[in-house]
Amino acid sequence: MLKVKNLVKEFQSGDHKVKAVDNISFEIPRSEFSTIIGKSGSGKSTLLSLLGALDKPTSGSILVDGQEITKMGDSKLIGYRRDKIGFVFQNYNLIPNLSALDNVMVPLEFAHLSHAEQKKRAVHLLDQVGISGDKQKRKPSRLSGGEQQRVSIARALANKPKLILADEPTGNLDSATGQLIVNLLKNLAKTEDTTIIAVTHDEAIAHQAAITLHLKDGKLVK
């Protein structure tokens, strides 16, 4: 499903260049929960940004379901991000003045679904991640960290993406809640037929995945 070949991302730092991602190649099959592990500064967040088309690589290719995303124009990338990718962020990144339900409806609005359809799917997704009833009408400030992350996962699933990219999804959660989130992601990979790649620095979480990629100084190591 995901094929990465000779991926490089360079940044200018002062008067010299830094390779945040240094010639990485790997493949991840469909509907798998995979992890990328590495210490801070290893390049894992940069790699995730490249996989999610949030940034453009310096060189290399990324194939998602046969589509070469590194060659896409900006307007096509908008559609790609809307339809093919879901994001889960370490600090949830929910829109603070919208309810949990409204937050999940935002990507559905970008997909031009009717309001009724948006609401129906959003309610279903929130139920699926364990946010139901009155909690769906609460704003993020009235939800716990774990609940906010569940809402974020529901939002990521909104347009039935082929690939979900989770950047340190348990980073701001306690271990028990974090484990709940990991379990949720593992289940959803199967039930929603979506490939999930989670970036983490937590070994315990990383080894729960079927595939674990180790990143160090921008390179994949065994």
Place this chain on the structure above:
Amino acid sequence: MGIISRGIKNAFRNGIRTTSIIFILAVSVSMALVMLMAMKTVQQKIASVKSSIGNSITVAPAGVRGFEGGGTLLTDQNATDIKAMAHVTGVVETITDRMQTTQDTNLASPVTPGSFGNRQAQRTQSQYGESSSGRQSASGQAPANFTMPIQMIGTSDLNSLAALNASSFNITAGAKFDTSSSANVAMVGKDVATKNSLSTGSTFTAYGQTVTVSGIFDAGNTFANAMILMPLKTAQTLSSQTGQTNSIIVQTDSIDSVSSVQSAIKTKLGDAADVTSAQDTSNEAIAPLQNIKTISMYSLIGSLVAGAIIIFLTMLMIVRERRREIGVLKAIGSSNVGIVVMFMTESLVLTLISSIIGAIAGLIFSNPILNVLVTNSESASNSAMMNNPNHDHGAMIARFAQAGAGVQNAMRNLHAVVGWDLLLYGLAAAIAIAIIGSAVPSFFIAKIRPAEVMRAD
């Protein structure tokens, strides 16, 4: 929830900030509205004052005002030349003289000398060695039997109040004479008639000739009621000033042509004449109104610029504050256009609410503010008129009084005019400012790649 509703919701995200921005913008909007109303109102009043003052031009011999000064009088030919000019609709010629009550006429003046008259007589005595009554008197003293001379005006038009120095002109007995006549006829002021027991058909002596009273008039003021009127030619002949005139009043077809006709007369007559218009006189009085208009215009521009800067900086601040959110929206599939529209909606909501509140405040506070401006300008107007060294207090007394009264009344009655077209233009300007103010910062932010935007924190 769509982009528009999210944008509207975002406008109220931070209650304190929203309230502050709306308050500041509303002040700017209300100021702009008040200044706009002031400008429009003053424009209307200036036009009204000019219209009420009229479109006449006065041509006097250079160096001569009334009976003061010296030089050569104008002629009938001058009047004919002026009448032939473009935009001239009418010309009134007058010749005046002071009939000495002992040597020129047997009429007695109804005006008592008083301190002013006696002073004039005393100074005449001192200069010429004879009294104005023609009798010798002790040097340095007004003669004991001094009487005021009687003013005589020969005119080509009995309908021109300015030419007659009259506030009004009503026939109390008899009829008007034919102004084109050269017969020895006259109309007398009511005070002259009373003093000399004259009635219609009575005769009196003037310049050694017998003159018949055709009518008696009330000119509305003491000075004018103490004079006599004659047909122009009659007056010229009797006073030995044949073919001469000391005042030509010109009427133009509109206020707009006053200036061009004035220039044409100056060109034609050159140094022989002083040419002034009622508009010249009014310009001194209107100057404070013009000042209000100028101040209002600059204040209006300043308010609009301030409002535009406020909304621009506000949206810039908001967009920068929500960089990460913009990155997230792009990550989950929002287009650049969607982001710009969302911020534009937020900006429009803030601007529209501010405009409505500002408009209401502007309407409430416009009258007190304009009244303050008017009071200060009224004082300035009075000072301007009295202190102007070039201001003519002589032969244009009647027209000056009319102009001054018109301006004073206009300024007292100055009040704000509310027009829907005014408000619609203002609203359109506010919307344009809101759109530009928000589109620019959000457009630039939206162009940035999501990873850079989200990396910024």
